[in-house]
Amino acid sequence: MGDREAFDALYDATSAKLHAVCLSVLKSRPDAEETLQEVYIKVWQNAARYASNGLSPMTWLITIARNRAIDRLRARSSRPATAPSEAASQIPSSAPGPESATIRAQERRLLDECLSQLADQQAGAVRAVYLEGVTYADLAQREGKPINTVRSWLRRSLLRLKDCVSQ
Missing domain, CATH: 1.10.1740.10 (RNA polymerase sigma factor, region 2, helix turn helix motif)
Known part of the structure; x- marks a missing residue:
């Protein structure tokens, strides 16, 4: 009231x-x-x-x-x-930072050096399977080799790469 x-x-x-x-x-x-x-x-x-x-x-x-x-x-x-323009500038970039890019470049250089120590056929097999995503069966067919031979190449190649990278 x-x-x-x-x-x-x-x-x-x-x-x-x-x-x-x-x-x-x-x-x-x-x-x-x-x-x-x-x-x-x-x-x-x-x-x-x-x-x-x-x-x-x-x-x-x-x-x-x-x-x-x-x-x-x-x-x-x-x-x-x-403001929208300020908000956009606060979103973190998904690109690697300078430190990450440098480390990645060094690792890539080391991998390339180690791969160059393998025979061309084995280095190509490692690149195809582990960097390009080719299956063992497709690689065996492409190389005209039995699948077990390709697996042996890859196994021996990986052991040699492991030794090379750990030095």
Whole structure:
């Protein structure tokens, strides 16, 4: 009915609890305080709508505070934090960094040196199977050799590569 003294008493009795509700949702004291003000404005404007239906008035107030805090949280998260051009510059590049690129180049050079120490046919077999993804059967057919021969080449070649790389 617009009774300011009754509203002051309501505020004194409920503000701490409603502030805690807003703070638990928003996790920010300034946002919680601003939301609490909005809650009491809404309560003042809609007090005539409150209908005593067996629920306590505190339940009605907590529902208003919680819903208003969730609305503010949604509005806050839907706003872009930075301009689109700034946001794009903050996305990490998937390209390797200078250190990774250098290490990869050194490893590639070492592998090439070790492969050059193998016979051409065995080096080609290793490259085909392990670098190009050719199957043993396809390699055997391409080389015109039995599959077990190709497997033996690969096994011996890998053991020699292992020795070369570990030196």
